[in-house]
Amino acid sequence: MVVSSVFKLTLFLIITSCATSYGDTAITTTCTAIHHQNSPISKCNYVKTNAGCQPKGYINYLQIFYCNFSQFPQLGFILLLLWLVVLFYILSNTASEYFCPAVEHLSKTLNLSPAIAGTTLLPLGNGSTDVFSSIIAFTASSDGGDIGLNSVLGGAIFISTVVVGVISLLITYHRKIVIIDRPNFIRDVVFLLLTLSNLLVIIIIGKITLWASLLFVSTYIIYILLVSYMHFNTMKKHKTILDIPEDDQNITAPLLDSIDEEKAIQPPEKPVHHEEQVLHEPKTCIATFLYVINLPIYLPRRLTIPVVTKERWSKPFLVISVALAPLMVILIWNTQEKLLGLKSSLVVYFVVGSIGIALATCTFAFTSSTTPPQKCLLFWYAIGFLMSVTWTYLTADELVSLLESLGNIIGISPSIIGLTILAWGNSIGDLTANVAMAMYGGADGTQIAMSGCYAGPLFNVLVGLGFSFVFVSWSSYPVSFVIPEDPNLCETIGFLMIGLLWALVILPKKGMRLDHTLGGGLLVIYLCFLCIKLWRALGLLGACCDNLLG
Template sequence: MKLVVFFAVFFLVTFCHSSHAEAFTQPTNASLVFGQIFGDIHDTECREYHKIKDSSLWCTFIKTTPNCQMDEGFVNYLKGAFCSFVPRLLPLISVLYALWLIFLFIGLGTTAEGFFCPSLEYIAHNLKLSQNIAGLTIVAFGNGSPDIFSAIAAFTNSNPTAAGVAVGALLGAATFVTTVVAGLVATTQTFTLAQRPFMRDMTFFIAAAFWAFYLIYTNEINIYSSVGFLGLYVFYVTIVIVGRYIHQRQREKLKKLLGDVAKIPEDSSDGINGSPSTSMDENTPLLVGASRNNNMKEDGGEWIDSKLRSGHHDEKHLHANEISVDSCCIEDDDHQSTLLIFLHGINPIPRDDWNEAKHIFKILLLCQAPWNFVCKITIPIILLNQHNNGWNRPLNSLSLLISPIFCVFATKGGSINIVGNFPLWSFMLVIGVVMSTICWLFTDNRTKPRFHWIFAYIGFIVAVVWTYTIANEIVNLLQTFGAILNVSNVIMGLTFLAWGNSIGDVVADVALARQGFPRMSLSACFGGPLFNLLIGICLPCTITIIKTGKPVQVAFTHLEAVLCAGLLTSLCLTFIVLPIRKFRMTPAYGCVLVVVYILFLTVAILAGLNVI
């Protein structure tokens, strides 16, 4: 029940954010003028401005074409590029937009990994979820949050062509991770997969991919299909839990028959190069295997510690939180002033990280610093494995003061009035002042308060708002680049958005495989995209359908056919080839997977450019 309430809160926060978009009123006369040029102006894509020879009319076209409107984010990048500057400066504006896009991707990863995931981690601990349930729900949701929030931002966008960004990103990222990332993992060493979880989870993945193909082929996703994806995910979780329960019962019976002295292997499959592997239980689902910590008990396959966040996620993003909070929680913190504790906590660049980082990573730290700073002053964070759970009285008091008012303006609720003419932002400011005052007066610097657990839920809500806000800006920027480069939104989602959200998987999974955990890395390559595909279609489509009262319309062209065919081809190839090879992953097959993706990407781009 607590888990249901938790996801209900997330649903409401996201739905409220998407419901405050401002309506766009078209200038009728200009629409009629361009309607004579392009036909039905409502069916005209924004990138068709290239057909207008007179560049002085581009701004008018952008302002009057419905598909060029951006009302979900804070910046209309198309109007900024075409109406605020002369056309000859468009290349320079594109470069500046590209740098801003990179900065937003860094912010999306930093916010999700450094602030969203720790909140989920503590919530799972607070709800006392079992390891399997936590891995299949909380941890998987945290790991896939950039992809899911990007899909929500695209599907809930008022621009009908924005859904193509989500379709391209979900299918493109799934294909990229299951071919390129899995292939790179396979090139690290030869190893044998756990057979039963691989066959079970690949079956669910292929079924989900076929279902997604059918929905795109029919051009719409209704409420039954959307909720059906959630039902398929719940069914998958049930199968995993029941299967693990049966497996454990069988092991207990076998122990009684053979005696406790006998060693009963967890996995009948061979490990790396034929040696027994303890990195993953044979009955462990891919989603749990993708989120396990490297340190495991050899006999039980359970975590040694209670950390629910993936052990290899530290490779993805630098955690400024952990070191900066540790700095203020040293043994002699009784002698530290409140100001010094605050400065240690708000420090966006940990000294140790800066000293140890090479030049290129110092640039990354500098790019992360603004995001760390604004997130720290708005998100009250709890770090499960830190001293006092990372308690920082002055910083937490400040974040409680700012977070309510931030959420109001980030969700475009600043103009909403409640109870007559009393603005909502004033009400939230009062709430922030009350929470901050209570935190300051009834706590001290040395020990965390009893109500510290509440901070995880508040931090979760604020992190959702932050992540969704950044994802909206990324989607709007990708639409802008699609118009400037004269390529479809599907191609932009397939390439830039999919690669941007997956770059962390490349670094983390390959590094984990090189450390001796290739089986765990490969499970992440299939478990993560499976969760993102199911929830990435279910959640945003359900929100959109409830918001508009109509099914989600999805265009089906030869490009979408190529995307679906590419994902299904890669999955079916692996599903057929690996059992024939006795579930052995080799560097040679890894190279085959990379070649498959190159061929897929080539065909998809050619299809998107109408060459084929």
């Protein structure tokens, strides 16, 4: 599913790149000519017959707008915007209700520190699409290297500026005091700066050999070893501190008792008046109405994502989700890839369905109806993590398809769509997961999210671009692979480094506290980067420079 989703995104980027490079000669591969049609009937026929208007997701939004709502375009546009809001809600809700608890419980089960969880689990979940997209972009087309580089670097600057900026501003808005771990933060930022410097050298040289690409990928192994060393060293120090004499423990006991007593003091309960009971009835009606509306959104995820927490424990839901999860994965893969025939599909569905039924039978037989399972927790949390990632990127893929269709309806050029809408859509998973982890992930959630904001781009650059370099240099061995010439790559790396240096300077000065200075500055840096890119795409930057020089 992830490979298929990224392949479609990469294919569209290739189409838009060709359209930008060759002008009107490539316009037939896109859907931009829809605005040249004069009548609603001709627009509907154009959408149905032109391959560039086919949906990248499951729903053909252009056909709905131009065919089903041709007489009421305003109503069609409003419905698409409402569906856009629903997709954003599904993304954020999936991250907060399923993804974040799965990451938190996985890290606790594996005894991972927040830093290690943020540098392993979050990049693995959020960066899989970027890695596949980069590899496919490098290997699928002759000019795909340029697309792969831009997609990875564009996502890296979005995550390290916008996502970190939004987290910082939200923390400040909610008046939370969050102290980021200094050694882990400095390690991640410095490692990312060194990686970008190496990538900049590769781009300036213009070519890379197989051994150089292998060395570039192995940098991530060094990074993980350093993270593990720092983690175990910290755990060793904490263990030494905890191993104190009993007399010292007795000294600290009264202080702990006093703190517990303060926490135990609760304000007196307010008496419930008759007026409050009367006002409670309309609130109940509103809650019931919202529950009915939310049920079609809630039920499919609840029936396919296993949840084994005490707060949300339900044995029937667990049994059904274990049975349906494999079927959902194979159904998504088969409907998007379309590689299997009818007979092969039936065989695969039968085998996968049998596996799901067997797992559901074992779950029903060996789990209690009152308490969640206490054994094989790693298996349950891993399945919940994988299915939440599946739902996140399935929704993000549909969201990207809707955003692309809205861009065609509004009349935005393909180059700007690829620069803004698809870049943002590809990073929506990172934005929702990291922000939700920071706000709802408990005491260590912000630390995990911040680690993921820098470890994620590092993972994408070293693993995504690294393996891409390995594959293309292997195919051209012993000749070096020539890096596509693109002066804008150096500009993107420059802005990315500016954002990292801003965080590296501001955060230690603020005592490692997230505040509006850090967040606002990062958002301003990304806004300047985006404005320059848009001005260049629209041809305004060159005109301004000519006027200044003239």
